Amino acid sequence: xxxxxxxxxxxxxxxxxxxxxxxxxxxxxxxxxxxxxxxxxxxxxxxxxxxxxxxxxxxxxxxxxxxxxxxxxxxxxxxxxxxxxxxxxxxxxxxxxxxxxxxxxxxxxxxxxxxxx
Amino acid sequence: xxxxxxxxxxxxxxxxxxxxxxxxxxxxxxxxxxxxxxxxxxxxxxxxxxxxxxxxxxxxxxxxxxxxxxxxxxxxxxxxxxxxxxxxxxxxxxxxxxxxxxxxxxxxxxxxxxxxxxxxxxxxxxxxxxxxxxxxxxxxxxxxxxxxxxxxxxxxxxxxxxxxxxxxxxxxxxxxxxxxxxxxxxxxxxxxxxxxxxxxxxxxxxxxxxxxxxxxxxxxxxxxxxxxxxxxxxxxxxxxxxxxxxxxxxxxxxxxxxxxxxxxxxxxxxxxxxxxxxxxxxxxxxxxxxxxxxxxxxxxxxxxxxxxxxxxxxxxxxxxxxxxxxxxxxxxxxxxxx
Numbered sequence: 001x002x003x004x005x006x007x008x009x010x011x012x013x014x015x016x017x018x019x020x021x022x023x024x025x026x027x028x029x030x031x032x033x034x035x036x037x038x039x040x041x042x043x044x045x046x047x048x049x050x051x052x053x054x055x056x057x058x059x060x061x062x063x064x065x066x067x068x069x070x071x072x073x074x075x076x077x078x079x080x081x082x083x084x085x086x087x088x089x090x091x092x093x094x095x096x097x098x099x100x101x102x103x104x105x106x107x108x109x110x111x112x113x114x115x116x117x
Numbered sequence: 118x119x120x121x122x123x124x125x126x127x128x129x130x131x132x133x134x135x136x137x138x139x140x141x142x143x144x145x146x147x148x149x150x151x152x153x154x155x156x157x158x159x160x161x162x163x164x165x166x167x168x169x170x171x172x173x174x175x176x177x178x179x180x181x182x183x184x185x186x187x188x189x190x191x192x193x194x195x196x197x198x199x200x201x202x203x204x205x206x207x208x209x210x211x212x213x214x215x216x217x218x219x220x221x222x223x224x225x226x227x228x229x230x231x232x233x234x235x236x237x238x239x240x241x242x243x244x245x246x247x248x249x250x251x252x253x254x255x256x257x258x259x260x261x262x263x264x265x266x267x268x269x270x271x272x273x274x275x276x277x278x279x280x281x282x283x284x285x286x287x288x289x290x291x292x293x294x295x296x297x298x299x300x301x302x303x304x305x306x307x308x309x310x311x312x313x314x315x316x317x318x319x320x321x322x323x324x325x326x327x328x329x330x331x332x333x334x335x336x337x338x339x340x341x342x343x344x345x346x347x348x349x350x351x352x353x354x355x356x357x358x359x360x361x362x363x364x365x366x367x368x369x370x371x372x373x374x375x376x377x378x379x380x381x382x383x384x385x386x387x388x389x390x391x392x393x394x395x396x397x398x399x400x401x402x403x404x405x406x407x408x409x410x411x412x413x414x415x416x417x418x419x420x421x422x423x424x425x426x427x428x429x430x431x432x433x434x435x436x437x438x439x440x441x442x443x444x445x446x447x448x449x450x451x452x453x454x455x
Contacts, residue, residue: 002277002310002311002312003273003274003277004274004277004278007274022278024278024282024384026357026384026387026388027282027285027326027381027383027384027387029281029282029285029322031277031278031281042325042329049391052355053354053355053391056354056355057354083275084240084241084242085236085240085242085279085379085380086282086357086380086381086384088278115274116274116275
């Protein structure tokens with residue numbers, strides 16, 4: 001198991017998280033996946049970039065930090081991980097019935113910061 | 118465009134390997150040479166260059182799939198099946214080196230894209246002095262990654278991300294032109310990703326990248342070589358776009374920009390596609406030379422007659438016996454009386 005996979009496996013301990021993936025924020029390359037398979041990485045990357053650009057053109061200030069899409073059963077959360085170099089996308093699937101999205105976001109972002117530090 | 122490392126199963130005409138008619142690519146036309154010491158895998162040197170049989174070596178039947186590989190993709194798959202730890206040296210423009218451990222691709226080094234070392238240094242993550250210290254501590258080059266972690270210069274996860282990205286980017290850069298030949302040699306220590314990338318995944322991802330860029334830009338190889346010009350000042354929202362614009366000077370190509378910034382070639386090309394769409398930059402359309410330069414004589418427009426004009430009509434000069442040179446017989450029938 002690679003260092004990335006070991007790091008992502010720790011994120012599965014967060015309540016409600018069923019799958020996580022680490023994706024390149026520019027190329028859409030999947031570095032590792034843990035748990036349930038997440039969205040298509042290249043599509044995820046393209047969608048996130050479009051949202052960020054559209055918001056910037058619309059006059060939103062600051063950089064996008066996360067994107068949350070909620071379906072009937074799940075939350076699809078994408079964190080933009082800024083670093084020196086191209087950004088990373090940390091994608092997570094959360095079971096909606098077992099998740100308070102506000103608490104989950106706080107918990108997940110803290111764990112992600114530890115793993116990716 | 119020739120994808121040297123692409124998915125051989127793809128049916129996309131823009132991504133298939135068209136080298137079946139190239140020398141060396143087809144086992145029927147390209148010679149093969151597989152010689153190594155019996156029972157020893159460390160002394161293996163396999164090349165697809167013109168056939169020369171080493172009388173001292175014996176050909177191993179298990180290497181048949183390696184020696185008859187029709188392209189680099191097939192070669193990597195064959196080496197993976199054998200779980201070989203080796204180095205594949207691909208000659209060509211740009212060519213490159215593919216490092217394998219147990220058949221998995223752990224590093225790709227090519228002049229067409231920045232290596233991990235170049236990315237670390239050019240991006241400013243580590244200084245030249247820090248890198249020199251790492252090299253001194255690990256002269257063999259086998260434990261550079263561990264040394265970087267030990268000195269807290271780059272984290273393990275961060276280094277794995279960088280090495281993985283460099284593998285895919287190097288493969289993409291190498292796929293932009295046709296390899297002339299390749300050679301399988303002993304493993305060489307290098308800064309590499311552990312455990313490595315499956316060759317099948319590498320070829321699939323490279324094919325996906327080529328297909329995407331073909332749809333967005335046309336020929337990816339041309340796009341990578343085209344000079345980039347800055348257009349009128351449009352508002353720039355992305356910090357990455359600002360960085361790229363700081364490098365655009367009308368002379369640099371996407372490859373130059375990638376090396377300057379310490380980023381991968383493919384992500385730079387993707388950013389340039391977006392920037393072109395936003396009206397920030399444009400690519401220089403290169404005209405293909407039609408052949409060798411013209412050597413036709415120039416004619417002065419004002420001159421009444423060209424100095425290279427043929428002489429006036431008449432019979433050719435004739436040499437006559439006893440004469441000292443040719444005499445122009447401007448008057449037909451006249452003989453040389455000297």
